[in-house]
Amino acid sequence: MAANxxxxxxxxxxxxxxxxxxxxxxxxxxxAGLVDNIVGCARxxxxxxxxxxxxxxxxxxxxPAVCVAGADLVIVCSHLGSYPAVGAAMAPGLAPGAIVTDxxxxxxxxxxxLGPHIPDGVHLVPxxxxxxxxxxxxxxxxxxxxxxxxxxxxxxxxxxxxxxxxLTAFVRALxxxxxxMDAKRHDLVLAITSHLPHLxxxxxxxxxxxMEAVTQGEVVKYSAGGFRxxxxxxxxxxxxxxxxFLNNREAVLEMLGRLSEDLSGLQRAIRVxxxxxxxxxxxxxxxxxxxxxxxxxxxxFIATEAGTKGSAEGEED
Amino acid sequence: MAANxxxxxxxxxxxxxxxxxxxxxxxxxxxAGLVDNIVGCARxxxxxxxxxxxxxxxxxxxxPAVCVAGADLVIVCSHLGSYPAVGAAMAPGLAPGAIVTDxxxxxxxxxxxLGPHIPDGVHLVPxxxxxxxxxxxxxxxxxxxxxxxxxxxxxxxxxxxxxxxxLTAFVRALxxxxxxMDAKRHDLVLAITSHLPHLxxxxxxxxxxxMEAVTQGEVVKYSAGGFRxxxxxxxxxxxxxxxxFLNNREAVLEMLGRLSEDLSGLQRAIRVxxxxxxxxxxxxxxxxxxxxxxxxxxxxFIATEAGTKGSAEGEED
Numbered sequence: 001m002a003a004n005x006x007x008x009x010x011x012x013x014x015x016x017x018x019x020x021x022x023x024x025x026x027x028x029x030x031x032a033g034l035v036d037n038i039v040g041c042a043r044x045x046x047x048x049x050x051x052x053x054x055x056x057x058x059x060x061x062x063x064p065a066v067c068v069a070g071a072d073l074v075i076v077c078s079h080l081g082s083y084p085a086v087g088a089a090m091a092p093g094l095a096p097g098a099i100v101t102d103x104x105x106x107x108x109x110x111x112x113x114l115g116p117h118i119p120d121g122v123h124l125v126p127x128x129x130x131x132x133x134x135x136x137x138x139x140x141x142x143x144x145x146x147x148x149x150x151x152x153x154x155x156x157x158x159x160x161x162x163x164x165x166x167l168t169a170f171v172r173a174l175x176x177x178x179x180x181m182d183a184k185r186h187d188l189v190l191a192i193t194s195h196l197p198h199l200x201x202x203x204x205x206x207x208x209x210x211m212e213a214v215t216q217g218e219v220v221k222y223s224a225g226g227f228r229x230x231x232x233x234x235x236x237x238x239x240x241x242x243x244x245f246l247n248n249r250e251a252v253l254e255m256l257g258r259l260s261e262d263l264s265g266l267q268r269a270i271r272v273x274x275x276x277x278x279x280x281x282x283x284x285x286x287x288x289x290x291x292x293x294x295x296x297x298x299x300x301f302i303a304t305e306a307g308t309k310g311s312a313e314g315e316e317d
Numbered sequence: 318m319a320a321n322x323x324x325x326x327x328x329x330x331x332x333x334x335x336x337x338x339x340x341x342x343x344x345x346x347x348x349a350g351l352v353d354n355i356v357g358c359a360r361x362x363x364x365x366x367x368x369x370x371x372x373x374x375x376x377x378x379x380x381p382a383v384c385v386a387g388a389d390l391v392i393v394c395s396h397l398g399s400y401p402a403v404g405a406a407m408a409p410g411l412a413p414g415a416i417v418t419d420x421x422x423x424x425x426x427x428x429x430x431l432g433p434h435i436p437d438g439v440h441l442v443p444x445x446x447x448x449x450x451x452x453x454x455x456x457x458x459x460x461x462x463x464x465x466x467x468x469x470x471x472x473x474x475x476x477x478x479x480x481x482x483x484l485t486a487f488v489r490a491l492x493x494x495x496x497x498m499d500a501k502r503h504d505l506v507l508a509i510t511s512h513l514p515h516l517x518x519x520x521x522x523x524x525x526x527x528m529e530a531v532t533q534g535e536v537v538k539y540s541a542g543g544f545r546x547x548x549x550x551x552x553x554x555x556x557x558x559x560x561x562f563l564n565n566r567e568a569v570l571e572m573l574g575r576l577s578e579d580l581s582g583l584q585r586a587i588r589v590x591x592x593x594x595x596x597x598x599x600x601x602x603x604x605x606x607x608x609x610x611x612x613x614x615x616x617x618f619i620a621t622e623a624g625t626k627g628s629a630e631g632e633e634d
């Protein structure tokens with residue numbers, strides 16, 4: 001699609017949920033001067049107070065309908081499992097002409113769970129910024145989170161072209177690169193690039209935790225041998241990931257089946273001492289790493305008071 | 318064991334293999350002023366030339382026996398699969414009283430493969446620095462590689478206490494923390510903290526590469542969702558890891574069996590929509606991450622000309 005050269009502008013952006021992603025959108029939109037006013041909605045008083053205190057939003061509300069009232073851009077940043085309730089709760093407040101999007105990691109379920117609650121004249125265009133952190137909460141947000149990362153939009157067949165273009169320009173102005181994709185394809189691609197890696201990381205860390213022959217202290221002590229990379233992923237928000245797996249069941253199970261088959265092959269190669277099969281696979285996988293590094297998706301750094309932070313082209317494994 | 322307060326000193330250190338680990342030992346030993354003379358051995362003329370050109374060693378040799386002649390410390394830094402040949406080749410040159418150690422990721426096989434070649438009066442004390450990189454070759458080495466990491470020594474039952482103490486002091490002076498462990502226990506602990514994470518990373522990257530429904534370009538593009546952490550591990554040296562799996566077969570297969578059982582449980586939870594089981598596991602695994610971060614094993618940074626490099630407490634997944 002054609003690039004929008006005009007800087008997009010919204011009068012009032014309403015964020016349903018101000019965790020890592022919601023607060024990062026707020027900070028990034030401020031940085032780029034894309035919105036006049038930012039309001040947010042959170043279930044707990046603690047989060048509402050925190051978001052105001054940190055200066056992330058201009059106001060916080062408990063009721064989604066009040067939060068979205070008068071907003072020309074509404075971004076649902078809560079867990080996937082909350083969508084049916086959030087949709088029903090905010091519906092009465094949605095202004096005609098508003099654009100509603102979300103940041104969920106599964107896209108097929110958005111039309112099902114939010115769709116029925118969107119009034120005529122309000123535009124639903126689901127989206128997913130492919131970047132995140134094992135950190136959560138409003139204090140985890142930072143304006144650079146989306147810089148150079150992909151933001152996938154999955155507009156339905158009947159989406160308004162001008163609306164999609166406006167939203168595209170907005171997420172580009174947040175620093176992202178944009179891709180338009182079919183929701184079903186999104187869920188298949190993300191099953192292998194994101195959902196399965198998380199499941200496997202949770203799996204291996206859980207197995208290590210269950211072992212009676214090796215203590216947790218030993219696992220922690222020698223984690224620099226590779227394990228620690230899995231612990232980082234496996235420290236991600238539990239509810240968030242529960243909802244991802246429950247909502248992308250089909251694609252995840254399909255990929256998991258293939259992974260298990262391939263793992264059985266490796267198991268056999270080790271058992272019979274077939275070094276050639278092992279070396280062949282280990283050589284092939286190097287190429288993909290090269291692609292990741294060349295595509296600039298290997299990580300980026302954020303300077304913080306505590307020093308440089310980042311998940312970068314690492315030196316160790 | 319008691320800490321040795323004296324700085325250990327060797328007249329001549331011989332490195333069999335000057336890849337990432339060998340060259341890092343050389344640079345680190347120079348930094349700490351632990352050796353008068355460093356010599357190395359490599360199979361290829363290219364590596365021999367490179368190691369001299371980079372100033373990592375004082376001299377390079379092709380013949381292991383010539384390389385170890387006159388050395389009071391010999392460190393085998395070549396792949397595990399080369400040990401029987403390396404042992405036989407260097408044996409004629411080993412000086413009485415010399416200490417021979419290695420840096421291999423499996424320890425049970427060292428007594429089997431190097432042991433028979435060690436003459437009386439020469440001391441074999443196997444070792445393993447638990448840190449590494451997906452990079453390889455002499456140009457990948459850096460003096461800080463071992464700083465704050467664990468270096469495991471697995472002396473046999475009949476090892477000379479003074480020798481073990483001297484080697485302990487040496488690897489401490491390289492920046493490491495030292496642990497003395499039984500070789501069999503080492504192989505079990507490392508199977509879960511290092512070998513299995515690598516196997517799983519190779520497995521998932523290989524499965525992604527095989528998929529016809531998702532292109533490699535898509536996998537690379539959206540790798541910031543978690544996959545890229547696996548590609549880094551799966552870019553590690555293929556021959557090195559082939560030898561690890563062939564030499565730690567029993568422990569790896571035991572751990573892999575447990576992992577597969579647990580994975581089947583997760584698969585079932587997703588299939589039947591059992592969110593509670595998923596959330597319970599995902600919550601439990603967070604604790605281990607906390608332990609890794611608190612133990613200071615989450616990563617460290619290396620400032621380079623190209624900027625700061627490191628595998629750190631990451632911001633993203």
